[in-house]
Amino acid sequence: xxxxxxxxxxxxxxxxxxxxxxxxxxxxxxxxxxxxxxxxxxxxxxxxxxxxxxxxxxxxxxxxxxxxxxxxxxxxxxxxxxxxxxxxxxxxxxxxxxxxxxxxxxxxxxxxxxxxxxxxxxxxxxxxxxxxxxxxxxxxxxxxxxxxxxxxxxxxxxxxxxxxxxxxxxxxxxxxxxxxxxxxxxxxxxxxxxxxxxxxxxxxxxxxxxxxxxxxxxxxxxxxxxxxxxxxxxxxxxxxxxxxxxxxxxxxxxxxxxxxxxxxxxxxxxxxxxxxxxxxxxxxxxxxxxxxxxxxxxxxxxx
Ligand SMILES: Nc1ncnc2c1ncn2[C@@H]1O[C@H](COP(=O)(O)OP(=O)(O)OP(=O)(O)O)[C@@H](O)[C@H]1O
Numbered sequence: 001x002x003x004x005x006x007x008x009x010x011x012x013x014x015x016x017x018x019x020x021x022x023x024x025x026x027x028x029x030x031x032x033x034x035x036x037x038x039x040x041x042x043x044x045x046x047x048x049x050x051x052x053x054x055x056x057x058x059x060x061x062x063x064x065x066x067x068x069x070x071x072x073x074x075x076x077x078x079x080x081x082x083x084x085x086x087x088x089x090x091x092x093x094x095x096x097x098x099x100x101x102x103x104x105x106x107x108x109x110x111x112x113x114x115x116x117x118x119x120x121x122x123x124x125x126x127x128x129x130x131x132x133x134x135x136x137x138x139x140x141x142x143x144x145x146x147x148x149x150x151x152x153x154x155x156x157x158x159x160x161x162x163x164x165x166x167x168x169x170x171x172x173x174x175x176x177x178x179x180x181x182x183x184x185x186x187x188x189x190x191x192x193x194x195x196x197x198x199x200x201x202x203x204x205x206x207x208x209x210x211x212x213x214x215x216x217x218x219x220x221x222x223x224x225x226x227x228x229x230x231x232x233x234x235x236x237x238x239x240x241x242x243x244x245x246x247x248x249x250x251x252x253x254x255x256x257x258x259x260x261x262x263x264x265x266x267x268x269x270x271x272x273x274x275x276x277x278x279x280x281x282x283x284x285x286x287x288x289x290x291x292x293x294x295x296x297x298x299x300x301x302x303x
Contacts, residue, residue, distance in 0.1 A: 003062070004029045004154050004185035005050065010059035012045050019045035020209040023059070027202070032176055032186040034200035034217075036193070038298050042209040043189045044082060047156050050187075051079045064153055075103060078152035080143045082159045082189070088132035092123060092142055095131055096149060103150045117145040120178075122171060136163035144172070155179065158189045173199050197221075197290045205297045212297045220293050226286035227266055229256045233278040241272035257286070 005027035012019035020042030027033045037043050048054040050061060052069050066073045086095055096114045105113060118124055121141040126134070131142060140163045147155055157176075161169040169192075176186050176199050190196050196203060197217065204214040224247060231238065231254055238256075243249050245268050246258035258269055266285065273280045 002029045003027060004031075005033075005061065005063055005187065007046075007050075007061040008059055010046070010049060010061050011057050012042075012049055012054060013057045018042070018209040019054075020206065023206075023209075023211055025204055025211065025214060027185060027187060029185050030180065030183050031201040032180050032188060032199050034196035034203040035187065035189045035206065036191075036196060036203060036294060036298075037206035041206045041298070043206060044158060045209075046206070047079075047158055047187070047189060051077065051156055075150055076153045078147035078150055078155040080147040080155075080157045080160055082162075084139075084143045086131055086139070086142065086146070089130060091128050091130050092118065092134075092145075093127040095142065096145060099146045100149050105149070113149060113151065117148045120148060120175060121145045137165060137168050140164060141168070144175070152184060154185045154187065156187045156189075159191065160188070161190070161192065161195065169195065193291045193294055203290070205294065207298045213293075217290070221289045223289045223292070224259045224261060225263065225266070225289065227258045227260060227269055228282075228284045228286055229258065229269065229273065229280060230254055230282035231256060231273060231278045231280055235276075235278070237276040238273060238278045241276045242269060245269055245272060254281075 003026055005025060007023050007025045010023040011021045023046055035043055045054065049056050050063060050068070052074070061068045063073050064076055087098070090098065093114065096117065097110065100110045100114060118127060121144050123138065123141050123145065126138065131139065134142060140160065144160060147157065161172050164172060173195065176188070179186055188196065188200065200217055202214065202216050203220060205212045234251065234254065234256065239249065242256060242258055245265050246260050248259045250257045260266065260269070270280060270283060
């Protein structure tokens, strides 16, 4: 398997504080990789080392086959930092011109590429507006446009949707999947587990600077699913029908929680209730398995 990122015992110590320690990650090329952890876990520290903004205290890493800080890879990676502040007195077009010069894009390529990224992030028509007049969501799109300018082979996005409304988030998900389709590797730091679940192929969890687990989303989601059903008329027939589908059941008054192995069992639960003559008032899939894994591994959801 060809790797976009490989780190071997990568460590950053700030004075006597651990940023991250002994990080060994393997990010396959062409995947969307989700990097999850509570506040202060070491996510930004790792990304900053990978993009060359921080020197590691020890350990090694290779990006797109090159050792860290190789100048050649700078033109092949894109980066959207978490708390970016761009030159807000510039217009969007001026900002992108400036960044494309930093990327040393040829003048013939520059204009075409700027138009393309503006279109991709949905800011067409805003080219001549100053960044300072942009809403937070528009600023985040402008940041994403900068990160896409070099047509990167590998892109790091630190909380790319934190300022976006649900529609904006959906749009970013579409962009991420589009990037994946064209072979770009996406390294996504996100607190939004539902988003990670929707787009990522592989996920790693970090806490206290240490990687707790790295696995494919498929593997992480292969655990049990809890489904809560609010019923009236619970009787032995319903219980039997549900227990024929579920691995186990718990009943508390009108609430039945059924644990199933497979997503396809969820509609079967509803059918079983209706066929057995009980009334179904509400049906909720409890926490997603990714969320459960996150809580189990890190001891809590961060906000
Ligand atoms: N410049 C610094 N000097 C000293 N300690 C730092 C520095 N930057 C980060 N740290 C510490 O390193 C640890 C990891 O921080 P980091 O910002 O990498 O976490 P994070 O997972 O990105 O957090 P968040 O989700 O809140 O952005 C924290 O304990 C933090 O206080």
